[in-house]
Amino acid sequence: MRQTVIALATGILFGAGLAVSDMVNPARVLAFLDIFGSWDPALAFVMAGAIIPSAIAYSISNRLRQPLLDGRFFIPENRIIDRKLIAGATIFGAGWGLVGYCPGPAIAGIAFGDWQPIVFSAAMLAGMFLHRFSTDLIETRKSIA
Template sequence: MNRAGVALIAGLLFGTGLAFSGMADPQRVQSFLDLFGNWDPTLAFVMGGAMIPMAIAWVIQRRLDKPFADAHFDLPGTSRIDGKLASGAVLFGMGWGISGLCPGPALADLALAPGKAVIVVLAMLGGMIAHRVATR
């Protein structure tokens, strides 16, 4: 199978998981983030459960010379925490808290509930363009 096919299958699996888990529901996400109000802890179990297959994937990746559909692994080269990373995390968190959607669920919601998702996706694209312009 080629790289595009693997990416398509992975994207469909990820989107399906987001939809079934409730991570693509902005109300549920905002209730999860509302620690001192009407808190809904169910997404903590979703996120905790996601760590198990990811930990298994890390173990498998360390034993492989190359990925299934590419010539080499494309892993981050640094783990340094700097101002750019911290400010990006703050902006991500603010957008997630305000909209109830992070990038994956926002893209999935383009098919499920496009009204709010279109606004979030356009804002993400605007942020990516602004970052590219500012870092040149």
């Protein structure tokens, strides 16, 4: 229960940060990605601002045996850069560049009553499901063969 409260509180904080920094505005994100045009550095400042407390928290976590409300830290330990990672990130980046939405701003953006983040988010869920469906299919084929 306490962890659910923390999850809700951090979700609210995260969404507030996205709104304060105008990352919920796809035009702002596209202006950052438009490096050959009138480049808008806002997203770089947002990333820098986010990395500071986050990096401090990681260095603290290294000295802790466990987090305050759980028995252990759940930090990915995989360090292998494979094709799947690069291909996935590239596909994601292409979709990001098309409209200017990544998952957080799309979900948070629903709050302002526009229909576009709803359509985008629905398609995003469909994309996630498609990925699961395709990997399930490959697994099934492997197990048959």
